[in-house]
Amino acid sequence: MSSYIYFRVSGSVQGVMFRKSTLQQAHELGLRGWVRNEPDGTVSGEAAGATEHVQRL
Incomplete structure (x- = not known):
């Protein structure tokens, strides 16, 4: 089964390799x-694939 997520993370997430490691x-x-990286200091993204793998991310 496949899944899709959209996420937005706030806090100290820019300048600490969060985007690259994700x-x-x-x-x-x-x-x-x-x-x-978003202009407001958050990090956003989308991921799609096997449900088990999306949940692990």
Whole structure:
């Protein structure tokens, strides 16, 4: 079964490699999607793939 999530994370998430590490983990899990820094200091993204892998992310 496949799943999709949209996420937005706030707090100390920019300048600490959060975006890069999230993207790396998603690729390791075989997920498709994107992650980006937002102007308001949050990080947002989308991920899609096997439900088990989306839940692990």
